Amino acid sequence: MDILHYTDEHKTFRQRLKTFLANEVTPHVDQWEKDHIVPKKAWQKMGKEGFLCTWASPEYGGMDGDFLYSVIVAEEMAKTNHTGLCSMLHSDIVVPYINSFGSDEQKKKYMPGCISGDIITAVAMTEPDAGSDLAGMQATAEIDGDEIILNGSKTFITNGINADLVIVAAKTPAEENVYQAVSLYLVEDGTPGFKRGRQLDKMGFYSQDTAELFFSNCRIPKENILGQQGMGFMMLMEKLQQERLMCAIGGQAAAELILEWTIDFCKKNTDAAGKPISKLQANQFAIVEMVTEVKLGRAFLDKLIAEHVAGENVVVETSLAKYWITDLDNRIASRCLDLFGDFGLTEDCPIARAMRDLRVMSIFAGTNEVMKGIAAKFMGL
Amino acid sequence: MDFKLNKSQKEIQKAAWEFARGEFDKEVIMELSKEQKIPDDIVMKSGELGFIGIHYSEDVDGGGMGLFEHILVCETFCRKDSTLGSALMFSGYAAECILRNGEKSLKKKFLPQIVDGQLTSTGAFLEPKQGYDLSKVSTTADPNGDDWVINGKKILVPCGNTAGIYVVLCQTDADANPSTAGMSLMLVEAGCDGISVDNVSQKLGGRMMPFADITFENVRVPGSNLIGKQGNGYALTQNFFAENRIQIAGQALGTAQGAFDRALDYVKQREQFGRKLAQFQVTRHKLADMASKIEAARYLTYHAAWCFDNKKIEAQQASMAKMTAARTAMEVTDEAIQLLGGYGYMTEYEVEHFFRDAKQAEIFQGPPTIQKDIIADSIIGKLK
Numbered sequence: 001m002d003i004l005h006y007t008d009e010h011k012t013f014r015q016r017l018k019t020f021l022a023n024e025v026t027p028h029v030d031q032w033e034k035d036h037i038v039p040k041k042a043w044q045k046m047g048k049e050g051f052l053c054t055w056a057s058p059e060y061g062g063m064d065g066d067f068l069y070s071v072i073v074a075e076e077m078a079k080t081n082h083t084g085l086c087s088m089l090h091s092d093i094v095v096p097y098i099n100s101f102g103s104d105e106q107k108k109k110y111m112p113g114c115i116s117g118d119i120i121t122a123v124a125m126t127e128p129d130a131g132s133d134l135a136g137m138q139a140t141a142e143i144d145g146d147e148i149i150l151n152g153s154k155t156f157i158t159n160g161i162n163a164d165l166v167i168v169a170a171k172t173p174a175e176e177n178v179y180q181a182v183s184l185y186l187v188e189d190g191t192p193g194f195k196r197g198r199q200l201d202k203m204g205f206y207s208q209d210t211a212e213l214f215f216s217n218c219r220i221p222k223e224n225i226l227g228q229q230g231m232g233f234m235m236l237m238e239k240l241q242q243e244r245l246m247c248a249i250g251g252q253a254a255a256e257l258i259l260e261w262t263i264d265f266c267k268k269n270t271d272a273a274g275k276p277i278s279k280l281q282a283n284q285f286a287i288v289e290m291v292t293e294v295k296l297g298r299a300f301l302d303k304l305i306a307e308h309v310a311g312e313n314v315v316v317e318t319s320l321a322k323y324w325i326t327d328l329d330n331r332i333a334s335r336c337l338d339l340f341g342d343f344g345l346t347e348d349c350p351i352a353r354a355m356r357d358l359r360v361m362s363i364f365a366g367t368n369e370v371m372k373g374i375a376a377k378f379m380g381l
Numbered sequence: 382m383d384f385k386l387n388k389s390q391k392e393i394q395k396a397a398w399e400f401a402r403g404e405f406d407k408e409v410i411m412e413l414s415k416e417q418k419i420p421d422d423i424v425m426k427s428g429e430l431g432f433i434g435i436h437y438s439e440d441v442d443g444g445g446m447g448l449f450e451h452i453l454v455c456e457t458f459c460r461k462d463s464t465l466g467s468a469l470m471f472s473g474y475a476a477e478c479i480l481r482n483g484e485k486s487l488k489k490k491f492l493p494q495i496v497d498g499q500l501t502s503t504g505a506f507l508e509p510k511q512g513y514d515l516s517k518v519s520t521t522a523d524p525n526g527d528d529w530v531i532n533g534k535k536i537l538v539p540c541g542n543t544a545g546i547y548v549v550l551c552q553t554d555a556d557a558n559p560s561t562a563g564m565s566l567m568l569v570e571a572g573c574d575g576i577s578v579d580n581v582s583q584k585l586g587g588r589m590m591p592f593a594d595i596t597f598e599n600v601r602v603p604g605s606n607l608i609g610k611q612g613n614g615y616a617l618t619q620n621f622f623a624e625n626r627i628q629i630a631g632q633a634l635g636t637a638q639g640a641f642d643r644a645l646d647y648v649k650q651r652e653q654f655g656r657k658l659a660q661f662q663v664t665r666h667k668l669a670d671m672a673s674k675i676e677a678a679r680y681l682t683y684h685a686a687w688c689f690d691n692k693k694i695e696a697q698q699a700s701m702a703k704m705t706a707a708r709t710a711m712e713v714t715d716e717a718i719q720l721l722g723g724y725g726y727m728t729e730y731e732v733e734h735f736f737r738d739a740k741q742a743e744i745f746q747g748p749p750t751i752q753k754d755i756i757a758d759s760i761i762g763k764l765k
Contacts, residue, residue, distance in 0.1 A: 130653075
């Protein structure tokens with residue numbers, strides 16, 4: 001019995017997406033991994049086929065899909081075993097800020113491009129000295145006549161090089177209460193004073209253009225403030241819930257994928273006597289244990305998705321899911337690699353990339369330590 | 382029982398640390414790792430200073446010391462950098478087969494160059510479609526006049542693309558029963574007619590030691606290249622694996638220690654939520670766990686090396702040390718990444734490559750299931 005009810009429309013959509021990814025993404029992944037970036041054209045293709053911002057209003061060119069469409073895209077993208085075309089961040093994390101908090105003018109200006117893939121977005125919260133501790137951010141925004149002047153630096157920004165539009169969190173220096181000092185601002189590519197720094201070398205996420213961003217007397221028009229002045233922290237806290245849920249969804253799909261590869265490998269590979277290694281008792285138990293964990297994760301996650309769709313308060317469960325499933329990813333990747341043996345140490349084996357890519361899941365969108373801290377707080381501990 | 386290092390061991394440790402501090406350049410290591418190359422000049426320098434052949438006998442220009450002293454160098458080098466450290470310690474991979482079993486003339490011909498860092502070696506054991514099971518090998522060496530003629534394919538040979546000599550496990554008697562009794566080790570020089578090297582792999586960890594496949598097609602080597610006695614190849618391979626597992630344990634130990642050092646430095650200076658990370662109880666406990674695991678792995682590894690030097694080694698001790706030290710390295714490097722947060726994932730902060738190298742240590746020379754099979758065989762013995 002399924003917890004989530006996917007309709008025929010959902011299933012057709014998933015099938016269409018799978019075909020699209022098999023033709024337009026998977027064949028290019030190795031090249032993108034080498035290039036350390038995904039061409040913007042790939043984003044546009046995805047947009048053209050209706051796979052970006054599936055929830056968006058038809059008014060802007062969207063298909064008004066429910067959250068399950070976002071789930072489908074996140075899952076299928078995870079199965080491409082690459083992270084460069086980070087549509088999940090764009091569609092289900094960044095653009096929702098514009099949709100929820102943007103003015104009519106802002107929405108009219110940006111939403112159609114976000115849906116078509118002509119505008120790639122990023123969100124810039126993290127700073128060199130303020131990671132999971134957002135209140136520690138230093139970037140400033142000062143009003144000067146009809147303009148706002150941004151100063152500061154941001155780091156680990158996903159889609160940082162490709163981004164055409166960045167949502168930047170910055171503090172108003174005059175405001176002493178840090179929780180009321182943060183506002184969000186829309187900064188377009190090409191704005192004087194907005195520079196991209198290095199593309200960061202990482203353990204994994206090779207095709208993902210994670211970068212540093214610098215703002216130096218970067219002037220933007222006053223109307224580029226997103227939502228209300230001083231409400232930045234509240235907006236971030238609200239939207240981070242879905243961001244963490246998306247991490248759990250991608251992470252769950254990745255764990256299922258890795259396990260599928262591993263089971264397949266163990267059935268097909270033999271010892272010198274020709275016996276498949278899936279017949280070894282220790283390997284069987286290892287696989288059975290991992291399948292159990294993955295199925296538990298799936299049941300917990302699907303219930304959480306249903307609750308999220310129903311609009312319930314799922315702060316605690318989201319924190320638990322993000323931490324447990326991303327830890328599961330690391331556990332499963334390492335244990336599955338053991339079964340692949342030396343072949344798993346080579347990049348010819350997909351598990352090597354998966355292991356490198358997945359290691360960041362327990363860190364970004366708030367480390368798992370922060371997740372546990374949030375859960376403890378909301379559990380009244 | 383004396384748990385202290387003696388004076389000369391302490392001096393070796395200090396010399397290895399000073400060498401690594403002076404010669405291991407972070408930028409160079411990052412660059413060469415990407416290209417999957419080892420810095421030849423550092424291999425030669427560490428050879429000249431006696432680090433590579435510290436456990437080789439003096440008659441081949443070695444240091445005349447034990448595996449214990451070699452482990453100290455492994456640990457110290459890998460503590461400074463796990464990728465370069467392990468690659469340096471693998472520059473003479475499998476040459477121990479020659480050292481422990483070879484004829485005097487064979488030793489004299491090749492080992493002084495290995496010790497000097499002028500020549501690198503590797504071992505070719507695994508074959509396609511049989512996992513870690515060496516109970517049968519398809520690579521054959523047949524006598525032909527005074528020579529041996531080798532045919533077959535070996536896979537996943539570390540540094541197979543750069544090593545100057547290979548130690549190759551061959552079947553020399555097809556009729557032997559069990560077939561392991563008909564195996565022999567052959568020394569083959571790279572570049573001989575009939576050798577082809579391909580499929581050089583990009584790797585997850587141990588990036589200065591790419592794997593390659595080596596195919597032998599009527600490769601002719603002199604009769605004197607037989608290492609040890611004919612028919613002894615399987616046993617000598619197992620002995621070598623035990624020795625190498627202790628070496629890998631030493632490398633894993635240093636890998637864990639190096640990641641721990643970096644994480645400790647970081648949490649003492651990084652502030653979040655108005656406090657140093659080192660002031661959070663969970664951070665403190667993570668460090669306590671990491672340090673405890675390293676300590677446990679250290680004594681197991683040191684003890685295995687000591688047993689080896691005192692001729693009291695049994696296969697299970699080497700496997701226990703390797704499995705435990707590598708698992709420790711995985712757990713400690715993983716936690717180090719987590720403590721460094723986003724920075725931990727960035728190449729610049731190094732712990733990410735310690736983590737990848739830890740995985741190499743955990744898998745290479747047999748993943749945990751293989752080590753457990755060996756340990757179980759040994760502790761259960763023959764059932765009536």
